[in-house]
Amino acid sequence: MIVNRSKLSFWERTYLPAIINGFKVTLRHFFKKKVTMQYPEEKWTLPEGYRGAPLLVKDPEDRTKCVSCQLCEFVCPPKAIRITPPGPEVNPELGNVEKAPQEFEINMLRCIFCGYCQEVCPEEAIFLKSDYSLTGESREEMVYNKEKLLEMGGIHQDQIWKWKNK
Numbered sequence: 001m002i003v004n005r006s007k008l009s010f011w012e013r014t015y016l017p018a019i020i021n022g023f024k025v026t027l028r029h030f031f032k033k034k035v036t037m038q039y040p041e042e043k044w045t046l047p048e049g050y051r052g053a054p055l056l057v058k059d060p061e062d063r064t065k066c067v068s069c070q071l072c073e074f075v076c077p078p079k080a081i082r083i084t085p086p087g088p089e090v091n092p093e094l095g096n097v098e099k100a101p102q103e104f105e106i107n108m109l110r111c112i113f114c115g116y117c118q119e120v121c122p123e124e125a126i127f128l129k130s131d132y133s134l135t136g137e138s139r140e141e142m143v144y145n146k147e148k149l150l151e152m153g154g155i156h157q158d159q160i161w162k163w164k165n166k
Protein backbone atom coordinates (compact mmCIF):
# COMPACT_ATOMS: atom_id res chain seq x y z
CA MET A 1 0.00 0.00 0.00
CA ILE A 2 1.33 3.43 -0.94
CA VAL A 3 1.14 6.06 1.74
CA ASN A 4 0.63 9.56 0.44
CA ARG A 5 2.82 11.91 2.39
CA SER A 6 2.18 15.62 2.21
CA LYS A 7 5.15 17.58 0.96
CA LEU A 8 6.99 19.90 3.33
CA SER A 9 6.99 23.55 2.42
CA PHE A 10 10.24 25.42 1.96
CA TRP A 11 9.76 27.07 5.36
CA GLU A 12 9.25 23.67 7.04
CA ARG A 13 12.27 22.20 5.33
CA THR A 14 14.48 24.82 6.99
CA TYR A 15 13.49 23.25 10.37
CA LEU A 16 13.17 26.79 11.72
CA PRO A 17 9.53 26.46 12.91
CA ALA A 18 10.46 23.39 15.00
CA ILE A 19 13.56 25.11 16.40
CA ILE A 20 11.63 28.28 17.27
CA ASN A 21 8.90 26.24 18.99
CA GLY A 22 11.57 24.41 20.98
CA PHE A 23 13.11 27.70 22.12
CA LYS A 24 9.68 28.99 23.12
CA VAL A 25 9.21 26.00 25.45
CA THR A 26 12.73 26.48 26.89
CA LEU A 27 12.10 30.17 27.51
CA ARG A 28 8.75 29.47 29.14
CA HIS A 29 10.43 27.16 31.70
CA PHE A 30 13.62 29.20 32.08
CA PHE A 31 12.21 31.70 34.57
CA LYS A 32 9.90 29.31 36.40
CA LYS A 33 10.74 28.07 39.92
CA LYS A 34 13.03 25.06 39.62
CA VAL A 35 12.23 21.73 41.29
CA THR A 36 15.68 20.24 40.78
CA MET A 37 17.37 19.30 44.05
CA GLN A 38 20.92 18.35 44.92
CA TYR A 39 20.23 14.71 45.72
CA PRO A 40 21.38 13.01 47.93
CA GLU A 41 22.54 16.02 49.99
CA GLU A 42 19.03 17.48 49.69
CA LYS A 43 16.03 15.25 50.24
CA TRP A 44 12.27 15.56 50.04
CA THR A 45 10.32 16.56 53.11
CA LEU A 46 8.10 13.55 53.52
CA PRO A 47 4.45 13.86 54.46
CA GLU A 48 3.27 12.46 57.76
CA GLY A 49 2.42 8.78 57.51
CA TYR A 50 4.77 8.20 54.58
CA ARG A 51 5.36 4.48 54.08
CA GLY A 52 8.99 3.70 53.37
CA ALA A 53 10.98 0.58 54.17
CA PRO A 54 9.66 -1.92 56.73
CA LEU A 55 11.90 -2.06 59.82
CA LEU A 56 11.85 -3.82 63.16
CA VAL A 57 11.48 -1.81 66.36
CA LYS A 58 12.42 -2.37 70.00
CA ASP A 59 10.39 -1.52 73.08
CA PRO A 60 11.49 1.29 75.43
CA GLU A 61 13.52 -1.28 77.43
CA ASP A 62 15.61 -2.02 74.36
CA ARG A 63 14.03 -5.41 73.75
CA THR A 64 13.02 -6.86 70.42
CA LYS A 65 9.24 -6.69 70.15
CA CYS A 66 8.91 -9.37 67.48
CA VAL A 67 7.78 -12.79 68.81
CA SER A 68 8.47 -14.80 65.64
CA CYS A 69 4.80 -15.52 64.98
CA GLN A 70 5.63 -15.40 61.25
CA LEU A 71 2.34 -13.79 60.27
CA CYS A 72 4.20 -11.11 58.33
CA GLU A 73 6.25 -13.75 56.54
CA PHE A 74 3.03 -15.53 55.56
CA VAL A 75 1.18 -12.42 54.40
CA CYS A 76 4.02 -10.74 52.49
CA PRO A 77 2.96 -10.78 48.80
CA PRO A 78 6.45 -10.98 47.21
CA LYS A 79 7.81 -13.30 49.93
CA ALA A 80 10.43 -10.74 50.97
CA ILE A 81 10.54 -11.79 54.64
CA ARG A 82 12.38 -14.79 56.05
CA ILE A 83 12.22 -15.54 59.76
CA THR A 84 14.14 -18.12 61.77
CA PRO A 85 12.25 -18.67 65.05
CA PRO A 86 14.26 -19.12 68.27
CA GLY A 87 13.77 -22.84 68.82
CA PRO A 88 13.05 -24.58 72.16
CA GLU A 89 16.20 -23.50 74.05
CA VAL A 90 15.85 -20.48 76.28
CA ASN A 91 18.64 -17.98 75.95
CA PRO A 92 19.25 -16.51 79.43
CA GLU A 93 20.72 -13.38 77.86
CA LEU A 94 17.35 -12.59 76.35
CA GLY A 95 15.56 -12.77 79.71
CA ASN A 96 11.82 -13.00 79.20
CA VAL A 97 12.02 -12.28 75.51
CA GLU A 98 12.33 -15.96 74.69
CA LYS A 99 10.34 -15.69 71.46
CA ALA A 100 12.52 -13.10 69.79
CA PRO A 101 13.61 -14.37 66.36
CA GLN A 102 17.01 -15.92 65.84
CA GLU A 103 17.16 -14.29 62.45
CA PHE A 104 14.85 -11.96 60.60
CA GLU A 105 15.62 -10.96 57.05
CA ILE A 106 13.86 -8.64 54.62
CA ASN A 107 14.91 -8.62 51.01
CA MET A 108 14.51 -4.95 50.14
CA LEU A 109 14.80 -5.72 46.44
CA ARG A 110 11.62 -7.74 46.66
CA CYS A 111 9.71 -5.56 49.11
CA ILE A 112 6.99 -3.46 47.49
CA PHE A 113 6.41 -1.30 50.59
CA CYS A 114 2.79 -2.46 50.73
CA GLY A 115 2.53 -2.32 54.51
CA TYR A 116 0.81 -5.69 54.97
CA CYS A 117 3.48 -6.77 57.47
CA GLN A 118 2.78 -3.71 59.62
CA GLU A 119 -0.98 -4.26 59.38
CA VAL A 120 -0.85 -7.92 60.35
CA CYS A 121 1.72 -7.74 63.17
CA PRO A 122 0.00 -8.43 66.52
CA GLU A 123 2.96 -6.99 68.47
CA GLU A 124 3.48 -3.70 66.67
CA ALA A 125 7.01 -4.87 66.04
CA ILE A 126 7.41 -3.88 62.39
CA PHE A 127 6.73 -0.47 60.90
CA LEU A 128 7.10 1.15 57.53
CA LYS A 129 9.42 4.01 58.38
CA SER A 130 10.48 7.02 56.36
CA ASP A 131 13.59 5.41 54.79
CA TYR A 132 13.06 5.28 51.05
CA SER A 133 16.54 5.65 49.64
CA LEU A 134 17.93 2.15 50.04
CA THR A 135 21.09 1.52 48.11
CA GLY A 136 23.69 -1.23 47.92
CA GLU A 137 26.39 -2.54 45.66
CA SER A 138 25.17 -6.13 45.52
CA ARG A 139 21.98 -8.15 45.86
CA GLU A 140 23.27 -9.69 49.10
CA GLU A 141 23.70 -6.22 50.60
CA MET A 142 20.03 -5.49 50.01
CA VAL A 143 18.93 -8.37 52.23
CA TYR A 144 18.71 -6.64 55.60
CA ASN A 145 19.32 -8.86 58.61
CA LYS A 146 17.83 -8.57 62.09
CA GLU A 147 20.60 -6.34 63.48
CA LYS A 148 20.33 -3.89 60.63
CA LEU A 149 16.52 -3.82 60.74
CA LEU A 150 16.53 -3.21 64.50
CA GLU A 151 19.23 -0.55 64.29
CA MET A 152 17.38 1.36 61.59
CA GLY A 153 13.98 0.85 63.25
CA GLY A 154 15.01 2.18 66.65
CA ILE A 155 12.86 2.31 69.78
CA HIS A 156 9.08 2.37 69.58
CA GLN A 157 7.74 4.55 72.39
CA ASP A 158 4.54 2.72 73.22
CA GLN A 159 2.96 2.17 76.62
CA ILE A 160 2.86 -1.63 76.51
CA TRP A 161 5.55 -3.26 78.69
CA LYS A 162 4.63 -6.78 77.85
CA TRP A 163 7.85 -8.51 78.88
CA LYS A 164 8.13 -6.74 82.22
CA ASN A 165 6.15 -9.09 84.48
CA LYS A 166 6.15 -12.32 82.52
Ligand code: SF4
Binds near residue numbers: 054077079080116
Ligand atom coordinates in the same frame (compact mmCIF):
# COMPACT_ATOMS: atom_id res chain seq x y z
S1 SF4 B 1 5.96 -3.99 53.12
FE1 SF4 B 1 4.82 -5.58 52.00
S2 SF4 B 1 6.31 -6.42 50.59
FE2 SF4 B 1 7.48 -5.29 52.11
S3 SF4 B 1 8.06 -6.81 53.65
FE3 SF4 B 1 6.12 -5.87 54.32
S4 SF4 B 1 4.51 -7.23 53.52
FE4 SF4 B 1 6.40 -7.70 52.41
Ligand code: SF4
Binds near residue numbers: 067072073117123
Ligand atom coordinates in the same frame (compact mmCIF):
# COMPACT_ATOMS: atom_id res chain seq x y z
S1 SF4 C 1 7.21 -8.80 63.03
FE1 SF4 C 1 5.21 -9.08 63.98
S2 SF4 C 1 4.07 -10.35 62.51
FE2 SF4 C 1 6.24 -10.53 61.99
S3 SF4 C 1 6.94 -12.36 63.10
FE3 SF4 C 1 7.36 -10.57 64.40
S4 SF4 C 1 5.58 -10.42 65.74
FE4 SF4 C 1 4.98 -11.73 64.03
